[in-house]
Amino acid sequence: MSDADRSDPRAMDTPFKHVHHVCIVVRDIEKTAAYYASLGIGPWEEMSLKAYADCQIPNPEGFFGLRFKRADIGAMQLQLCQPGSSDSPEKRFLDERGEGVFHIGFEVENIDAAHARAVEMQLPIDSYGRRADRTGFTYLGNAADAAVVLVLREALKS
Template sequence: MNHQPFHHLHHVCIVVHDLDKAVAYYQSLGMGPWFDYPKGQPYVAFEVPNQAASDSMRYKCLDLANFQLQLCQPSLLDSPQRRFLDTHGEGVYHLGFEVADCDEAEAHARQAGVLPTARGRRADRSGFTYFDTRAGAGVVLEVRRTA
């Protein structure tokens, strides 16, 4: 796998007001099957702006031929996703990139001047880091390592 953190697209995440309505629309276009976001093992490190908001977000995922599509319905609690939805409406919130090593990818991004906004790591070092890239990239960028 390439050592550049933003090289291998894993998923595109779209925030929506009504998850069930959005899934039904995509299904009407022949896109499916949808599944709940697999939570995996618990995080040993979990740094997010609002844990209650993070815990209450609903996700549905669809594996396509070349990437995964994720739909996210944030709760009414304050979160970056909720603020995005309230300010910009439904749309692409982040691009998720698969990496071999989350810590290495995070360090590489930090060296480029990009700061994390949220991160989580499991005991096996799988997990995620979101970066503050909206001003420069127009979208949030995330690195993740699947367990």
């Protein structure tokens, strides 16, 4: 690799090549989804977390208490997240900062390989979840540097 390639982030072997979604933490998911729908953004679909069986998460009650809705907008997705009453990073974010962008999700071809690459890049792993087919997500713990949580995700295989 030439010096020019090393200085160009596009030449890096990184899992951060394809933005899949932006997730906004909100207090009232129904009210917020209705507002976006009034702007022509939607339709909104509920997202279930029940399929995640292999999880390493700080507080399962907090994780499974999260409520998500999503809307596809062109080639990307907008997600809304309403935390439940149990502790979670999303609830702490909402309590400390108010509503706002919590994470940016990047689509990867293989979540386990992308997770391993993040470890090689010395990025802290906050949590992860995998479905039976080994698709799923990895939340990185670099929000202090990135100004937002970065998430790697592989879609459910069809």
